[in-house]
Amino acid sequence: MSNNEVVMDPKIKQAETVEELIRRLEKDDVKFVRLTYSDIHGYPRGKDIPLEFFKSVVEDGQTFCVANLVDGLAGNPLNAPGMAPDRGYPDMRGIPDLSTVVTVPWEPHTVQCLVDLYDDNGDIIDISPRQFLKRAVDLFEKEWQLKTVFAHELEFYLLKKTGDGWERYSNHSSMVYTVGHRSDELGMMHKFLSAGKVLNLGLTAANHEFGAGQFEVNMLHGEAVESSDRAFRFKNMVKEVAACQGLHATFMGKPFNHDAGSGFHIHISLNNDNGNAFYGPNESDGLSRLSKQFLAGILHHAPALMAFLAPTVNAYKRLVPDSLVPLSASWGYDNRTAFVRIPADRRSGSRLEIRAGDASANPYLISAVCLLAGYDGIVRQLEPPIPVSGDVSLEDNLLTCLPKSLEESISNLLQDERLCELIGEPMVNAFTAMKRVEAERFRRYVTDWEFNEYVYHL
Structure with missing residues (x-):
């Protein structure tokens, strides 16, 4: 293993505010932000957001159903005590980690951003794999x-x-x-x-x-x-x-x-x-x-x-x-x-x-x-x-x-x-x-x- 480091695109890493980041993305003709997170299988879940709504997502988060973290690979919800169905399928909020914004080379006009997952009280979702790590x-x-x-x-x-x-x-x-x-x-x-x-x-x-x-x-x-x-x-x-x-x-x-x-x-x-x-x-x-x-x-x-x-x-x-x-x-x-x-x-x-x-x-x-x-x-x-x-x-x-x-x-x-x-x-x-x-x-x-x-x- 070498001593080299992988760093983010300097244009993105140096952004001081979300407004500045959005202006730079607009200049690069970015139109969509792909929000993604890992479920327990390691499968990517998420949503595509028009760039004009990204600022509000950064501030307030994007809602997802917490049940998706533990869906079976056949799309079967996990019916177990304490899991999402037992609680009425509540929401969780994905807060973008701006340090992870990168261009998606196979999707025109799109960048990808990982999100961290929290409940409505602002507490981390314990079964979020990224938060767990x-x-x-x-x-x-x-x-x-x-x-x-x-x-x-x-x-x-x-x-x-x-x-x-x-x-x-x-x-x-x-x-x-x-x-x-x-x-x-x-x-x-x-x-x-x-x-x-x-x-x-x-x-x-x-x-x-x-x-x-x-x-x-x-x-x-x-x-x-x-x-x-x-x-x-x-x-x-x-x-x-x-x-x-x-x-x-x-x-x-x-x-x-x-x-x-x-x-x-x-x-x-x-x-x-x-x-x-x-x-x-x-x-x-x-x-x-x-x-x-x-x-x-x-x-x-x-x-x-x-x-x-x-x-x-x-x-x-x-x-x-x-x-x-x-x-x-x-x-x-x-x-x-x-x-x-x-x-x-x-x-x-x-x-x-x-x-x-x-x-x-x-x-x-x-x-x-x-x-x-x-x-x-x-x-x-x-x-x-x-x-x-x-x-x-x-x-x-x-x-x-x-x-x-x-x-x-x-x-x-x-x-x-x-x-x-x-x-x-x-x-x-x-x-x-x-x-x-x-x-x-x-x-x-x-x-x-x-x-x-x-x-x-x-």
């Missing part, structure tokens, strides 16, 4: 004056429409880390990198991955909220730019039975006034005691963290042996089969890479819960187990195995009282209730596999 970040800044630093890596598949549905964008056999027209016929990676530059997403590299039609993009590191904002916007950008080309991008963890799954790797470090607090120049491995405590917290809570890292029924189809996906709560030096990999970089680049994330995960939520687990490791001065070596992406009873289903992960989360206390009751209740509904809907659904396996013989 800000609360986790505050623990480190207020208690220890530590800055939380993240970088995100995401994998995804590109699909094209056929008469019967969707198929891979490219079926050409291609090795990982290949580039060019043989693996990317329409030059989509350059389109993504170009759009990312306009959006200030800090995209540093793009390449073909293991699966046919599968790609990976790396992102520059930054402060936790800002970095997660970019990851959230990145997923939406990929989908939108792909749609403009008649394609579909999916961050589903395991869309194909006989091909690689898509992961979401997150790199974490903490900075103090002296630089990277994970660097231990006097330690034999170059890692500070603080980094080891943080690491120990991650591993201690790993089975519970999986509810957020692998938040769908499908995500557990990706957790299979011999696939560079961890199956146990392990760590190792530059070992891509472990739950936590310690890259070889030291000094300013000292960091942990958490490799168990599914591409479908919410950037805000996984960043927040990993911070809270690491926080607990520091507070309790936990010690990590011995590092592993070799390929540990196999079943191993000597290691703490990870859950094998969404239901099992939810159970592990609810049994982890310390992590639930740190996460907070509102988020735990909303997330687990929503995911239990999802798991139950799948339990009742007759799959193609069941039909093909049983209908003829039984």
Whole structure:
């Protein structure tokens, strides 16, 4: 990770008032402001606002229904105690964060702005993913004056429409880390990198991955909220730019039975006034005691963290042996089969890479819960187990195995009282209730596999 920073468009960052910002946007022929926020799935919600109404939105907020934060992916409202239907579907207000205003390159005359969510009393919405992450970040800044630093890596598949549905964008056999027209016929990676530059997403590299039609993009590191904002916007950008080309991008963890799954790797470090607090120049491995405590917290809570890292029924189809996906709560030096990999970089680049994330995960939520687990490791001065070596992406009873289903992960989360206390009751209740509904809907659904396996013989 370099020391470069991603900054907003200087014309926008230097605006002293909303009036000045609006005048500058008018000069650039902007006519619409796209307000967006993340629901618990990580899906973008929002509204398009004519620029002439933006000033009143900045002052008074834009109303949304709070129920949209916990809608199921089938559009089913979450009927659970304390949730929106139980309270008559009340409003929440989105207050624009003007530091996040950026041009939308695929929409003429449009800028995008993230909003923070509050209730009518001016209190934050506890289950707002962005606000939840800000609360986790505050623990480190207020208690220890530590800055939380993240970088995100995401994998995804590109699909094209056929008469019967969707198929891979490219079926050409291609090795990982290949580039060019043989693996990317329409030059989509350059389109993504170009759009990312306009959006200030800090995209540093793009390449073909293991699966046919599968790609990976790396992102520059930054402060936790800002970095997660970019990851959230990145997923939406990929989908939108792909749609403009008649394609579909999916961050589903395991869309194909006989091909690689898509992961979401997150790199974490903490900075103090002296630089990277994970660097231990006097330690034999170059890692500070603080980094080891943080690491120990991650591993201690790993089975519970999986509810957020692998938040769908499908995500557990990706957790299979011999696939560079961890199956146990392990760590190792530059070992891509472990739950936590310690890259070889030291000094300013000292960091942990958490490799168990599914591409479908919410950037805000996984960043927040990993911070809270690491926080607990520091507070309790936990010690990590011995590092592993070799390929540990196999079943191993000597290691703490990870859950094998969404239901099992939810159970592990609810049994982890310390992590639930740190996460907070509102988020735990909303997330687990929503995911239990999802798991139950799948339990009742007759799959193609069941039909093909049983209908003829039984």
